[in-house]
Amino acid sequence: MMRIRMMVLFCCVISVIACRKKSWDEYYGRPSTLAQPIYEVLQQRGNFTHFIKCIDKSGYKSTLAAGGYWTCFAPNDAAFEKYFQEHGISGDDAIDSATAQKIVKYSLVYNAYRKENLTDYQQSSGADTSVAYKRKTAYYTWVYNQGDSLILGANRNGSYVEDDNNNKYIPYFLDQYFAYQGLSSYDYNYFYPDSKYSGFNVANASVVNSDIEAENGLIDEVDAVILPLPSLEDYLKQNDQYSEFRKLLAKVVSYQSNANITERNYALTGKNDSVYIKYYDAGNSYGLAFSPNNENYLLASTDGQTDGYGFAVPTNAALIPYEAEILQHYKTFDAAPPAVLTALLNAHMWTSAPWPSKLIGSTNSSSEVPTFSLSNVVDKQLCSNGFFYGINTVQQANVFRTVYGKPFLDPSYTLMTRALDADIKFSLINPALKFTMVMMSNTVMTAEGYSYSTERSAWVYQAEGGTATTGSIPQSRVNRILASSIFLTQNAEMNNLSGEGIVESWNGEYVRYKNNTLFAGGNMDEGSVVHIDSVGTSVNGKVLYVDGLLKFSEVAIGGHLGRLANADPDDYGYFFNYLVKSTIWSNSDSTINGMTAGNPYTVFVPSNAAISEAVKSGLLPGDASTGVPNFSPSALEDQQAVVAFLQYHILNKNMVATDGKKSGDYLTLLQTLDGEPTTIKITNSVGSLVLKGMNGDVANVKVANSNILGDMAIIHTIDKVLDFNKQ
Structure with a gap:
């Protein structure tokens, strides 16, 4: 009897479940009006057959046929046929899985954006309209071989964060953004001369249908196959005409093994060799403006939507003679202070992407306007993390071409350079100001009792027959002598020192001259003069090479x-x-x-x-x-x-x-x-x-x-x- 009751109860339960399932399907099933996932929508439209085959090869079918939230820049069949012809590819079978992954993953932008929202800068405080022209894609470069080593690029300027894959960004160009930024079709066609600006372009492609709805995002149909753009580092590596600049950049690179990335790479590839993170010394001892292998931007969050970097890289033919010029005293960068190399590199780096129409009015990472014109640009490339300009000249760094460069680039004046860096440097490197500067050699300063202690990071002064003192008093003395040796001469006041006169120095004190000699208050006290041996010229004035110091008076x-x-x-x-x-x-x-x-x-x-x-x-x-x-x-x-x-x-x-x-x-x-x-x-x-x-x-x-x-x-x-x- 008990068994019969259990069977009846079981049948009742099954009946209830069946009825409830029917009710769920009837009331909570998939609405007939809901769009299909991206994969099915592409199939239904009928003109994405090549792209669908790439999706299948890439392993992304399940992703695009299921949930998620994407913006997909999908190349149509005509785009692929053009791609096949341009690259000598026989058809879909000739595209390997790695290439298919590049095409598919770079076409996928995280989150779904309608056309009118693509120019919004997505940030925690809310969207800022009309300021974005890039979005992060699903594509990133993983560990690669460099010689016998496994390398992974840094994803920050001078550092690395393990939960960030350093995803590449894809650029797009809309009328709304161009109008807001004061740009035009010129800025697009400068990089893509063979593509027509349509008002909605994605890299080298035009969008022919936008905002095609799918369950898991939106599709924008494009008329060209878009491959991942190279980073600034990638493009530099691909072009041997920039090998000299590349060699200089290598001097500020360091490598550090990463155990977690090594383990992750082993799980993915079976290779148990150590993986090394490649760092550019951005923000550290060299102070490089940014890391060319960093796909993110300054804040490493979403600010890569709105900006990137800029490279104006001289060709070997332009750079090599310039190196010889600035290194005529040091001979090599290894012998020169690190700041010399940093200054050269940073002069060619922009921390905000300079659009072509605004390049000449932009400022580099050293806040200097270009010393070259657009006619000097022999190569250009829109990269995933910035703009690349190959130039047939060099960007003249102000620290080299101004009066400051005379001591900065000469090992005989390292003490003077150290003193200048404390305060006056930033005025001296301004090309709009004209100066006359009296040079203070290490030999002369040492003979007068001045030196610098690197152990104490302090100036030292020892008067003849006296005791050495360290700290603020020696530093004040050096600063005063230095300021008395610099003259603002906007009207060429010191071009002729053969007569007799008086000039005001940088700190308001006066120096007199007579028959090509100079003397300050202290010189007058002791009855000495400073003889001018020779003169050097720069873009913002001249320097006087002398045989002594301009001393201040110490008499009340x-x-x-x-x-x-x-x-x-x-x-x-x-x-x-x-x-x-x-x-x-x-x-x-x-x-x-x-x-x-x-x-x-x-x-x-x-x-x-x-x-x-x-x-x-x-x-x-x-x-x-x-x-x-x-x-x-x-x-x-x-x-x-x-x-x-x-x-x-x-x-x-x-x-x-x-x-x-x-x-x-x-x-x-x-x-x-x-x-x-x-x-x-x-x-x-x-x-x-x-x-x-x-x-x-x-x-x-x-x-x-x-x-x-x-x-x-x-x-x-x-x-x-x-x-x-x-x-």
């Missing part, structure tokens, strides 16, 4: 005035005597109260005759009948007058020389009792300096006895005491 301004009073009492004696007897003089260190060390000043010293006239007029204390000054007046009013006189004849934090450069109103050290500043109006021309006081009186600089250089100061004699009493 009061000390200078004391020396001048002893050497030239008629022009400096009375002024100095007023100064040392005044309340603003410091006997301990010969400084003047109100003047701060490290700031620039100009001192106008009235001659003895001028001061005598001021005494006679009652402006300064003394015997009005004879003009003999009273240097130590007892009356407070007279003491204040002396201080006001001294302060009014000192420009506050400004140095002005008779070089014709600076004119206008300048503040003095003097302030009124109400705290108001006082000024002197200066009219400046070469060899002449005229001062107009606040009360309208005029004084002239006595040029022959002026332009005395001190420690951040310049001293002039003048022929009149300016009225320091504000009316």
Whole structure:
């Protein structure tokens, strides 16, 4: 009885299940309106028979006949027939599985995009319209043989991430993108002169039918077979006319074995040899702009949709003589600092893909515009990760062709180059600025006690007979000497140094020249000059090769005035005597109260005759009948007058020389009792300096006895005491 009941129950269960299955099929079955998967849609349309055979050979039938979400750029039968003819292929049977995989996988873009959405940049914050022209495909290059080694390209700039296959991107060109970016059919046909721009092109093909719906994505029918584009590295390897540039790039390549990739490759191929990741030293010690084998872009996420890299690679015929030019002192790149090779390579690399119509106005990875024109482009290729331009000249790196290049490319000036790199370099490599630069050789700097400790990463200074010091003080000394050796000469001010004159240096201090010699404040103190041995030229000025350093003065301004009073009492004696007897003089260190060390000043010293006239007029204390000054007046009013006189004849934090450069109103050290500043109006021309006081009186600089250089100061004699009493 129990057995009968169990059989009845079993039959009931089967009956219920059967009824429920019928209900599922009836209510939850495949809707008749739902499109078929990509594979079936291609079959139904009837003009993709060759592409379908490639799909079958590639092993992607099950993928495209099932789920997923793809955009498929499918070449029609006419496209394949043209492909067969162009490549001498007899038909479908002549296409091997590897080629079939390339065609199929490169035609598949992850995710389904309608035509109007292909220009959207897909990012986590939402789509940004009209800025995309590429999408990541299913195709990637796996491990390959390089000699006896197994190699896999890096998928980042200078690094590798194991869960990223370094998939190639496929480019497309739509009117919407071109209009937004200010491009035209010229930019497409520059790379594809044999293809017609249709407003919707994919690589070398035109889209003849778009947005064909399928269950697992969208199909765009194209009229040409599209093979995977080479990367910038691939294209460079394929062309021997760039072998010299390729050889230089090889110097910044390193290889590192990867255990996980080795294991994965063994599972796929059965080869148990170690796999090495090929790195270009991008962002590390060499600082290469990018890795040419990296199919991703900067962020290695989806930003490859919007941009890529650029290569302007010189032919061997152009590059080899240029190497000889920049290496005339070092002879080889191995002997030169790594920065020399990096500068050469980076000058030819763009971190944003330069479209043909915008190439000449673009900037390379060093922020430099091209020094070549489109007429120099002898070869061009749109690559999977950027644009390749083969050129019959070189991109002239600013670090080579400007005045900076003279020390940078010469091992005799490595100390100077190190000092330049700390700050001034980026001004010197600007071709729009014109400079004259005094060269500072290692020999000269060492003789003056300057060196650099690589162990401490610090400058060292040891004065003759003194103790070596390291750190900020030696560095400040070097920086000051260097800045005093660089001159902005936009109007060729130092082209002729055979006469006599004065020029302002980069840091605002002054240097004098006479009969092709130079001397700064420190040189004047010790009675030395720097001789010009020869001159070198560059695109933005010239350099002077000399036999010494331009030294800064280390004598306080009061000390200078004391020396001048002893050497030239008629022009400096009375002024100095007023100064040392005044309340603003410091006997301990010969400084003047109100003047701060490290700031620039100009001192106008009235001659003895001028001061005598001021005494006679009652402006300064003394015997009005004879003009003999009273240097130590007892009356407070007279003491204040002396201080006001001294302060009014000192420009506050400004140095002005008779070089014709600076004119206008300048503040003095003097302030009124109400705290108001006082000024002197200066009219400046070469060899002449005229001062107009606040009360309208005029004084002239006595040029022959002026332009005395001190420690951040310049001293002039003048022929009149300016009225320091504000009316």
